[in-house]
Amino acid sequence: MTRHYQGSCHCGAIKFAFEADEISKGLRCTCSICKRKGALMSAFAIPNDELKIEADENDIGLYQFDSKIAKHYFCKTCGIYTHNETIRAPGHTRVNLGCVDDLDTSKLEIAVFDGKNLL
Numbered sequence: 001m002t003r004h005y006q007g008s009c010h011c012g013a014i015k016f017a018f019e020a021d022e023i024s025k026g027l028r029c030t031c032s033i034c035k036r037k038g039a040l041m042s043a044f045a046i047p048n049d050e051l052k053i054e055a056d057e058n059d060i061g062l063y064q065f066d067s068k069i070a071k072h073y074f075c076k077t078c079g080i081y082t083h084n085e086t087i088r089a090p091g092h093t094r095v096n097l098g099c100v101d102d103l104d105t106s107k108l109e110i111a112v113f114d115g116k117n118l119l
Contacts, residue, residue, distance in 0.1 A: 001021065001022065002019050002020065002021060003019070003020065003021070003022060004017065004018075004019055005017065005018055005019070005020060005023070005100055005101070005103070006100075006101050007082075007095065007096075007099040007100040007101050007103075008082075008099060008101070009074075009075035009077075009078050009080035009082050009099060010075070010078040010079075010080045011075060011077045011078040011080075013055055013056070013059040013075050013076075013077050013078070014053065014054075014055040014059060014060060014073075014075050014080075014082050015053070015054040015055065016051060016052060016053045016054070016082065016083065016095060016099075017051075017052045017054075018046050018050060018051045018052065018095070019050065020042075020044060020046070021044075023042070023097065023100070023103060023108065024108060024109060025043040025108055025109045025110070025111060026040040026041065026042070026043055026097050026105060026108045026109070026110050026111070027040070027041045027042065027043040027094070027110070027111050027112075027113055028040060028041070028110055028111070028112050028113070029041065029112075029113045029115040030112065030113065030114050030115050030116040030117075031115030031116055031118065032065075032116070033063070033065065033072060034115060035116070037081050039081050039096045039097075039098065040096070040097045040098055040105050040108070040110065041084070041094040041095065041096060041097065042094045042095050042097055043111055044094075045086055045089045045092035045093060045094050046092060046093050046094070046095070047091065047092055048085070048091050048092065048093055051083070051093050051095070053083075058076070059075060059076055059077060060073055060074075060075070060076065061073065061074045061075070061076045067087065069087045069090060070084060070085060070086060070087040071084060071085040072084045073085075080096070080099065081096055082095065082096055082099050083095045083096060083099075087118070088118075
């Protein structure tokens with residue numbers, strides 16, 4: 001059953017919303033940036049046109065490295081990493097599940113993706 005989810009960075013400058021099935025699984029990636037961030041990402045990728053982001057463009061920071069395909073977004077005010085456009089599915093985004101309102105991430109099954117050895 002599809003459900004409406006919403007979330008934000010810590011200070012609320014970046015807000016997002018999307019529709020998805022019940023979230024039961026998170027994803028940890030082993031690539032160099034994800035390992036350092038320690039974020040628990042959505043195990044599913046949301047088509048960019050289905051993720052509604054509400055933020056002033058000056059509040060969203062973008063970090064890219066290596067191939068510059070993946071796009072890692074964060075709040076320039078509070079520093080929280082909110083979402084990323086994936087290298088494996090351009091045009092799709094994964095959200096930081098720690099930013100999703102009313103989602104207890106301690107109850108989620110966690111999969112590991114070997115991003116370190118992707119390229």
